Amino acid sequence: xxxxxxxxxxxxxxxxxxxxxxxxxxxxxxxxxxxxxxxxxxxxxxxxxxxxxxxxxxxxxxxxxxxxxxxxxxxxxxxxxxxxxxxxxxxxxxxxxxxxxxxxxxxxxxxxxxxxxxxxxxxxxxxxxxxxxxxxxxxxxxxxxxxxxxxxxxxxxxxxxxxxxxxxxxxxxxxxxxxxxxxxxxxxxxxxxxxxxxxxxxxxxxxxxxxxxxxxxxxxxxxxxxxxxxxxxxxxxxxxxxxxxxxxxxxxxxxxxxxxxxxxxxxxxxxxxxxxxxxxxxxxxxxxxxxxxxxxxxxxxxxxxxxx
Amino acid sequence: xxxxxxxxxxxxxxxxxxxxxxxxxxxxxxxxxxxxxxxxxxxxxxxxxxxxxxxxxxxxxxxxxxxxxxxxxxxxxxxxxxxxxxxxxxxxxxxxxxxxxxxxxxxxxxxxxxxxxxxxxxxxxxxxxxxxxxxxxxxxxxxxxxxxxxxxxxxxxxxxxxxxxxxxxxxxxxxxxxxxxxxxxxxxxxxxxxxxxxxxxxxxxxxxxxxxxxxxxxxxxxxxxxxxxxxxxxxxxxxxxxxxxxxxxxxxxxxxxxxxxxxxxxxxx
Ligand SMILES: Nc1ncnc2c1ncn2[C@@H]1O[C@H](COP(=O)(O)OP(=O)(O)OP(=O)(O)O)[C@@H](O)[C@H]1O
Ligand SMILES: [Mg+2]
Numbered sequence: 001x002x003x004x005x006x007x008x009x010x011x012x013x014x015x016x017x018x019x020x021x022x023x024x025x026x027x028x029x030x031x032x033x034x035x036x037x038x039x040x041x042x043x044x045x046x047x048x049x050x051x052x053x054x055x056x057x058x059x060x061x062x063x064x065x066x067x068x069x070x071x072x073x074x075x076x077x078x079x080x081x082x083x084x085x086x087x088x089x090x091x092x093x094x095x096x097x098x099x100x101x102x103x104x105x106x107x108x109x110x111x112x113x114x115x116x117x118x119x120x121x122x123x124x125x126x127x128x129x130x131x132x133x134x135x136x137x138x139x140x141x142x143x144x145x146x147x148x149x150x151x152x153x154x155x156x157x158x159x160x161x162x163x164x165x166x167x168x169x170x171x172x173x174x175x176x177x178x179x180x181x182x183x184x185x186x187x188x189x190x191x192x193x194x195x196x197x198x199x200x201x202x203x204x205x206x207x208x209x210x211x212x213x214x215x216x217x218x219x220x221x222x223x224x225x226x227x228x229x230x231x232x233x234x235x236x237x238x239x240x241x242x243x244x245x246x247x248x249x250x251x252x253x254x255x256x257x258x259x260x261x262x263x264x265x266x267x268x269x270x271x272x273x274x275x276x277x278x279x280x281x282x283x284x285x286x287x288x289x290x291x292x293x294x295x296x297x298x299x300x301x302x303x304x305x306x307x308x
Numbered sequence: 309x310x311x312x313x314x315x316x317x318x319x320x321x322x323x324x325x326x327x328x329x330x331x332x333x334x335x336x337x338x339x340x341x342x343x344x345x346x347x348x349x350x351x352x353x354x355x356x357x358x359x360x361x362x363x364x365x366x367x368x369x370x371x372x373x374x375x376x377x378x379x380x381x382x383x384x385x386x387x388x389x390x391x392x393x394x395x396x397x398x399x400x401x402x403x404x405x406x407x408x409x410x411x412x413x414x415x416x417x418x419x420x421x422x423x424x425x426x427x428x429x430x431x432x433x434x435x436x437x438x439x440x441x442x443x444x445x446x447x448x449x450x451x452x453x454x455x456x457x458x459x460x461x462x463x464x465x466x467x468x469x470x471x472x473x474x475x476x477x478x479x480x481x482x483x484x485x486x487x488x489x490x491x492x493x494x495x496x497x498x499x500x501x502x503x504x505x506x507x508x509x510x511x512x513x514x515x516x517x518x519x520x521x522x523x524x525x526x527x528x529x530x531x532x533x534x535x536x537x538x539x540x541x542x543x544x545x546x547x548x549x550x551x552x553x554x555x556x557x558x559x560x561x562x563x564x565x566x567x568x569x570x571x572x573x574x575x576x577x
Binding site: 297 | 371389390391394395397401404405414415418419446466
């Protein structure tokens with residue numbers, strides 16, 4: 001038995017047992033420790049290679065500044081995040097926000113757009129996808145167009161976003177929605193078509209109406225896979241939100257990258273990339289937690305693979 | 309289709325089924341099926357793979373329409389699925405997002421019965437199948453045999469008059485299957501429902517059936533119906549059971565050979 005499950009068991013058996021018992025948080029820490037250690041090792045490995053390349057003089061500090069340089073002077077980088085000021089967010093505390101606050105608000109703005117886009121896109125996609133299969137005529141009328149639009153790069157929608165929403169949060173959120181919507185509608189339909197026939201037949205023999213069959217069987221049955229599709233599309237959401245911001249429809253991390261490009265500031269570029277990486281990771285982590293809570297019936301993790 | 313006077317649990321008259329009729333992929337599955345199932349009768353369907361046994365159950369359940377002939381249940385034509393005729397599959401097909409109790413109560417909640425009544429019926433029904441403790445578990449926490457019992461409980465909760473079972477124990481090991489057969493006979497005796505039970509196992513037919521219906525190779529027709537007059541509980545090693553087994557094996561063997569020959573010809577062409 002592994003130390004982890006022993007710890008978990010010890011924490012579950014609780015106080016009062018004769019055996020050695022560990023507090024719950026110790027067990028929790030021990031449970032996630034390997035993940036954290038491997039993560040640190042992985043990042044450390046690549047950062048280390050980079051640092052070595054710099055130390056031996058192969059990586060030019062002006063073009064490819066290694067981590068200790070671009071992370072080292074956070075205060076220096078953070079002043080560029082003041083683009084936030086233009087939009088009056090966080091500017092209430094007397095003029096220009098502090099550097100840290102500026103970074104925080106910029107991150108908040110970008111993350112908020114991604115999140116809003118994900119929520120809107122997945123709600124719309126499931127609704128449209130289900131409607132396409134539920135109402136025959138609606139499906140016949142909309143599906144060809146959706147299939148046609150799905151392969152169009154979301155970047156192509158950028159002008160439309162600006163025509164429709166001007167500047168600000170609107171176009172950025174719109175871009176995220178557009179990037180996900182068509183694919184997720186198609187994924188929803190595909191999932192509906194692949195719902196286990198027997199589950200549907202059980203519902204039908206129990207006297208379920210079409211509406212009940214959809215609400216009680218088909219929708220819950222497709223949710224787990226759609227969540228996976230959503231997670232896989234997270235990177236697309238991040239990509240378009242940065243593009244939208246970079247083209248000046250708002251402020252945010254994309255804007256900062258653009259600024260870094262225009263002022264030729266590689267340190268700022270890598271600092272922002274690091275931020276985006278961490279954010280993306282946290283986002284995915286949060287979605288996995290949400291998945292565990294919302295889709296409690298889906299088997300978790302890679303335990304089976306580990307046994308190989 | 310008009311009602312008929314026969315009060316039999318299931319009446320099939322000259323039933324035919326062609327899949328995808330009128331297309332190049334048209335595929336005749338059943339032809340000229342005449343079959344009457346009495347109330348409370350236990351009928352086992354035997355036949356080579358692909359002869360249309362599952363198809364017949366689908367027709368009786370009302371999930372598919374026959375392309376010829378007619379089907380009735382207790383005098384009324386079968387036109388759509390009904391809780392009176394429950395279908396149980398080889399896989400338990402439980403809803404993974406519901407607890408065992410909620411699975412059992414699924415049909416009741418579809419019918420709009422109040423929660424307290426649903427919970428009570430679910431509790432009683434699970435008790436009948438010996439799974440009272442599992443009521444709050446999730447299906448994937450159960451063994452295959454337990455899951456199949458939950459599926460039976462889910463059907464029983466609707467108090468069906470006909471249980472249609474499509475190789476329900478085929479995925480279970482031999483010992484579990486024997487247990488499940490005993491369990492099914494108990495349930496059947498108490499419920500008074502008719503059972504139509506598809507299997508590939510002649511032993512299972514001998515253990516369970518009042519009558520065994522043997523099908524021909526595709527398109528499925530009824531080759532013969534064998535009445536089993538052995539008292540229950542049955543001794544599988546009695547000379548009568550042995551003779552019955554030999555008879556059914558012989559009946560089935562021709563058809564399995566024919567089905568194989570046909571499949572080989574299909575592959576060759
Ligand atoms: N939904 C379907 N559409 C088209 N053809 C089908 C469909 N279901 C079954 N068939 C065909 O009908 C024939 C009878 O199939 P069925 O599943 O009823 O056989 P079966 O007797 O249950 O076989 P098995 O013992 O292998 O389960 C087969 O040739 C099969 O290919
Ligand atoms: Mg079958």
